[in-house]
Amino acid sequence: MTVYFIGAGPGAADLVTVRGLRRLESSPVCLYAGSLVPPELLESCPPGARLVDTANLTLDEIVTELAAAHHAGQDVARLHSGDPSVFSAVAEQMRRLDTLGIPYEVVPGVPAFAAAAASLGRELTVPGVAQTVILTRTAARATPMPPGEDLPSLSRSRSTMVLHLAVQHIDAVVADLLPSYGPDCPTAVVAHATRPDELILRAPLAAMPALVKQAAIRRTAVIIVGRALSATHFPDSHLYSKTRPRP
Structure with a gap:
């Protein structure tokens, strides 16, 4: 099981990378910021995927979702607007996952x-x-x-x-x-x-x-x-x- 931090791009759904789209299409769990990530992108999630809007969640609640998917052996597509390397609040999530021993991968996006x-x-x-x-x-x-x-x-x-x-x-x-x-x-x-x-x-x-x-x-x-x-x-x-x- 892996958590994929995916740069969803600046807004247009077709600006996600090919790698990011493939990770999204194969992950049964998707966490996304509803106020920033284009809803059309969620149409690429597999049928029956668990979709979690993180717009109103705390960091603890987000990590709880990631940990639950880990225990269930499910990959997670964690969509972030733009590119994860800039002002994305990814660092504190990765720090928590390191502590919990949960593997993750960062997929760059268009900033x-x-x-x-x-x-x-x-x-x-x-x-x-x-x-x-x-x-x-x-x-x-x-x-x-x-x-x-x-x-x-x-x-x-x-x-x-x-x-x-x-x-x-x-x-x-x-x-x-x-x-x-x-x-x-x-x-x-x-x-x-x-x-x-x-x-x-x-x-x-x-x-x-x-x-x-x-x-x-x-x-x-x-x-x-x-x-x-x-x-x-x-x-x-x-x-x-x-x-x-x-x-």
Whole structure:
């Protein structure tokens, strides 16, 4: 028996990986976050599968479900939105499973920031403009940020920055970023990326709070800030350069 932590992707049901879909199709138990995982994906579960919406469950209740399936010898598809490596709360589940001696496997998925960049039609790393991407969030109503990971500190590099779980605090986010990025820095907010109700906002950093409020975006969105979003004059990548040595 194995627990499969599967990245379900950013929203569109067809963005799950082939491996993730195969694990889902063969697991008689499926735990999923009903508020984030597309319901169409659950149609791939085997007939008669036990489906458990974890949206209102505690960590203890989730682990109890996983342990019960383990004792019954049943594989579990544990669906997480996006990719399990970023802001997925997978680490504490794996820690509990390690203690209980329950085996698990992580199946990567398409992260929300990658889906947002695709919707924007932009590369987040552009030669001569930005070669670093910072994935972060804010501490409001959540676990405190570690020392040195506050927004003013992270923003000093002026790298492309992607903020998850932060759009409801857009005023505070912009206030923290303005000193380093400046009021005219290109900014985008992508809500419900890849879903039918996807919404994209583009504006200079200083103007973004008003647009977010006007659009009533409060959750399930990423904020992207950086010059890569509007870069047009930049050198070609060395990857395909004529001067690059060839094998």
